[in-house]
Amino acid sequence: MFDFVRVYLNFKIAASDGICGALAPISPDLFVNACPRFFDGFFVTLELLLLSSVLGFLIAVAVVLARVSSSRFLSIPAHAYIYVFRGTPLLVQLWVLYYGLGSMGAEGLGPLWPFFKEGWWVGLLTLTLNTAAYVAEILRGGIQNLPHGQIEAAEACGMTWSQRMRRIIFPQAIRIAWPAYGNEVILLMKASALVSTITVMDLMGQTRTIFSRSYDLSIFLYGAALYLVLAGLLTLGLRLVEARMTIPSFTQPKSPR
Amino acid sequence: MTSQGTAGNDYLSVNNIHKDFGGLEVLKGISFGARQHEVVSLIGASGSGKSTLLRCINLLEIPEKGEITVDGKRLPLSPSGRGHRHITNKRDVRLFRASLAMVFQNFNLWAHMTIRQNVMEGPVQVLKVPKAEATEQAEALLARVGLFDKLDAYPAHLSGGQQQRAAIARALAMQPKILLFDEPTSALDPELVGEVLAVMRDLASEGRTMVVVTHEMGFAREVSENVVFLHQGRIGEQGSPEQIFQSPQTDACRKFLASVL
Numbered sequence: 125m126f127d128f129v130r131v132y133l134n135f136k137i138a139a140s141d142g143i144c145g146a147l148a149p150i151s152p153d154l155f156v157n158a159c160p161r162f163f164d165g166f167f168v169t170l171e172l173l174l175l176s177s178v179l180g181f182l183i184a185v186a187v188v189l190a191r192v193s194s195s196r197f198l199s200i201p202a203h204a205y206i207y208v209f210r211g212t213p214l215l216v217q218l219w220v221l222y223y224g225l226g227s228m229g230a231e232g233l234g235p236l237w238p239f240f241k242e243g244w245w246v247g248l249l250t251l252t253l254n255t256a257a258y259v260a261e262i263l264r265g266g267i268q269n270l271p272h273g274q275i276e277a278a279e280a281c282g283m284t285w286s287q288r289m290r291r292i293i294f295p296q297a298i299r300i301a302w303p304a305y306g307n308e309v310i311l312l313m314k315a316s317a318l319v320s321t322i323t324v325m326d327l328m329g330q331t332r333t334i335f336s337r338s339y340d341l342s343i344f345l346y347g348a349a350l351y352l353v354l355a356g357l358l359t360l361g362l363r364l365v366e367a368r369m370t371i372p373s374f375t376q377p378k379s380p381r
Numbered sequence: 382m383t384s385q386g387t388a389g390n391d392y393l394s395v396n397n398i399h400k401d402f403g404g405l406e407v408l409k410g411i412s413f414g415a416r417q418h419e420v421v422s423l424i425g426a427s428g429s430g431k432s433t434l435l436r437c438i439n440l441l442e443i444p445e446k447g448e449i450t451v452d453g454k455r456l457p458l459s460p461s462g463r464g465h466r467h468i469t470n471k472r473d474v475r476l477f478r479a480s481l482a483m484v485f486q487n488f489n490l491w492a493h494m495t496i497r498q499n500v501m502e503g504p505v506q507v508l509k510v511p512k513a514e515a516t517e518q519a520e521a522l523l524a525r526v527g528l529f530d531k532l533d534a535y536p537a538h539l540s541g542g543q544q545q546r547a548a549i550a551r552a553l554a555m556q557p558k559i560l561l562f563d564e565p566t567s568a569l570d571p572e573l574v575g576e577v578l579a580v581m582r583d584l585a586s587e588g589r590t591m592v593v594v595t596h597e598m599g600f601a602r603e604v605s606e607n608v609v610f611l612h613q614g615r616i617g618e619q620g621s622p623e624q625i626f627q628s629p630q631t632d633a634c635r636k637f638l639a640s641v642l
Binding site: 271277279291296371 | 439441471475476477478479481482483485487488489490491492493502503506507535537538551555
């Protein structure tokens with residue numbers, strides 16, 4: 125684990141140095157000077173995004189299972205969670221958790237204070253909870269669009285609930301939901317720029333800092349270009365997963381009537 | 382002849398089944414039985430309740446009243462508050478279901494699995510058969526229904542007739558005591574009906590106990606030992622195929638046969 129972290133940290137430095145070095149001869153001075161900062165921000169955004177989408181996905185699975193459950197004790201809280209996180213702006217969620225909770229300070233939050241005083245942690249938490257709500261709904265769409273016969277066939281041969289979920293429902297739902305899920309990841313990437321308002325030095329935060337030193341508007345174009353690069357990488361990653369999951373002509377079984 | 386039901390030596394006995402859907406009474410007390418190695422055909426107009434009856438037998442629908450016994454084992458339903466029945470023990474129900482294999486009108490093969498995986502899935506997951514053994518069994522069963530060259534095909538790549546034959550192999554893989562067929566040829570193009578009926582005939586001739594909801598009167602007449610005619614949620618008439626098809630006793634049955642033959 126620590127090995128992995130060290131390798132990753134070295135990779136970040138090497139990537140930043142390498143790319144900035146390679147771009148230096150062909151870039152304006154403005155970019156050359158700002159380049160390492162841009163890459164700092166780029167990696168902060170990338171890390172937040174990867175962590176929150178993985179954690180958010182896991183939470184979403186739990187939430188959607190509760191959401192489609194026939195037990196009201198599970199489905200109502202899940203519904204409420206989704207309603208709150210989809211129904212309020214991400215910016216508000218960030219500010220409530222960071223400035224709102226944070227205002228309670230060390231006395232109010234006790235052992236939680238070290239967590240809530242860090243913009244990065246609050247940013248990760250909020251992005252995770254926010255995306256989990258959307259992904260839960262996306263997965264629900266996948267689950268509820270499954271032809272009922274698929275589930276009946278599993279029931280008829282005596283499968284348990286968890287076998288039906290694991291073996292029949294989820295593997296199909298994820299394939300149905302994948303394009304919509306990919307869309308959500310891209311949206312999350314762009315929404316993540318809002319964490320810069322709670323002191324996180326992500327790509328947007330760095331871009332604004334660099335701008336505030338130079339007042340050169342082209343800085344924002346460089347920032348946008350890096351977001352585009354990130355979007356390209358994400359799209360590529362999503363496509364690779366999709367290709368791995370693809371089943372030849374996986375379609376909804378035709379309904380004959 | 383009507384609804385006197387269940388001799389003690391029946392392998393499957395269905396007793397006084399009632400089912401309603403939100404006040405609409407679909408089954409109004411149905412009893413019939415099947416001996417081991419016997420084929421029973423359920424016929425009747427659409428809306429007569431024959432598919433619902435079949436779905437009640439393996440609890441895809443939970444009957445409000447009645448009892449079902451397979452090979453001496455009573456279906457684990459128990460009365461709840463308002464005289465309705467509910468499932469007491471989910472595990473018993475699963476075992477019960479696993480002993481009755483269902484073949485659906487729309488095949489319902491799992492779309493994300495090859496047909497070999499479809500046939501292996503129940504044995505491996507439910508019956509805990511080792512994978513190697515399940516693979517061997519799946520290949521043998523698929524060979525039997527004439528699909529050995531399609532083992533790795535996905536359902537979407539198969540014709541309806543091929544899908545239904547694969548679904549029959551999937552049902553056989555569960556080593557069921559009774560095979561239930563819910564209008565197995567109704568969703569098929571006419572030229573594909575024959576290949577599925579051929580497989581079913583083959584199963585009947587090797588002594589499988591089968592309950593078949595069907596519109597194929599030729600099949601019912603030729604293969605079944607017993608024909609049950611359902612009419613408006615009740616048993617209109619039952620008896621041997623000769624009796625039902627050559628000298629139906631009730632008007633309803635005569636009318637129905639006139640409309641389909």
